[in-house]
Amino acid sequence: MDLITPLELSSxxxxxxxxxxxxxxxxxxPRVLVKVVNPRFIERRDKRDRFYQKRRRIGHHRAFAREMIEHLVSRAWHPGQCAPCPHIQNILGVVDTDMGAALLVEAVLDENGELAPTLRDLVESGRYGGREQRALETFLDWALTSNVLINDLSADNLARHPDGHFVMIDGLGDRAGIPIRAVSPWLNRLYKRKKIRQLREEIESLRQAE
Ligand SMILES: Nc1ncnc2c1ncn2[C@@H]1O[C@H](COP(=O)(O)OP(=O)(O)O)[C@@H](O)[C@H]1O
Ligand SMILES: [Mg+2]
Structure with a gap:
C-alpha cells in the first residue's frame, strides 16, 4: 500500500x-474507512459564519482532533500494550486526500463485510431486541465509568459489532471552548448522564415511529 501519495476519493x-x-x-x-469533512458542510458553515472562516486555525478538522485525543487517552493508561478499547472506533492515522485531510479508521463490519448497522438502523428495522439492549447497557456502563469525553451520543454514532458489542464511531471529545470536563471527572460524569438520558429518549421516539 502506498502511504505517501494522497488518496483520490472524489471519484x-x-x-x-x-x-x-x-x-x-x-x-x-476494504477493512479501512477514510473520513473527510463534507465539502457541502464546509461551504454552508463558511457562508453562515464569516468570522469563523477568517479566524479558524484547525477549522473544520476540529472534530478529527477531538476524536484523536480520546483515542490517545484510551491508550495512555496501557503503555506498551496493544489493548485497544472495544467500545471506541480504532483510529489508524491521518492522510491527505483530494478532498482534504482525512481520518483513517478501522471499519466496523457485519458478517458479510458490509458496514455494520448503527443503533438507529437496528431500532428502525425492528432488530433492537433483548440482546441488543443488554449490549447497549454494557456500553453505557463503560461510557459512564471510563474517563472518555463524549459530545454526541446519538443512535447514528454507535455501530453494532458482529460480536454483539457497541462501538462508538463518532461523537467523542469535548466541544466546549473551555474543556472543563477533561479536568473534572464529576462534571464529565454529570454531562454523560445527561447524554445517556437523551439517547434513551431518542431510542424511545425511534421505537414509537417504527
Ligand atoms: N468505523 C466505522 N465503522 C462502520 N461504519 C462507520 C464507521 N464510521 C462511520 N461509519 C458510518 O458512516 C456514518 C457517518 O460517519 P460519522 O463519522 O458518524 O460522520 P458524521 O460526523 O457526518 O456524523 C455513520 O453513521 C456510520 O453509518
Ligand atoms: Mg455521526
Missing part, C-alpha cells in the same frame, strides 16, 4: 454519511 461513492462527514472505503483495503 468514489461514499459508503456512509452523516451531518458533517463523508465516509469512503479505502481503495486498497
Amino acid at each position: 468514489l461513492e461514499p459508503v456512509g454519511q452523516g451531518a458533517q462527514k463523508l465516509v469512503f472505503r479505502h481503495p486498497d483495503d
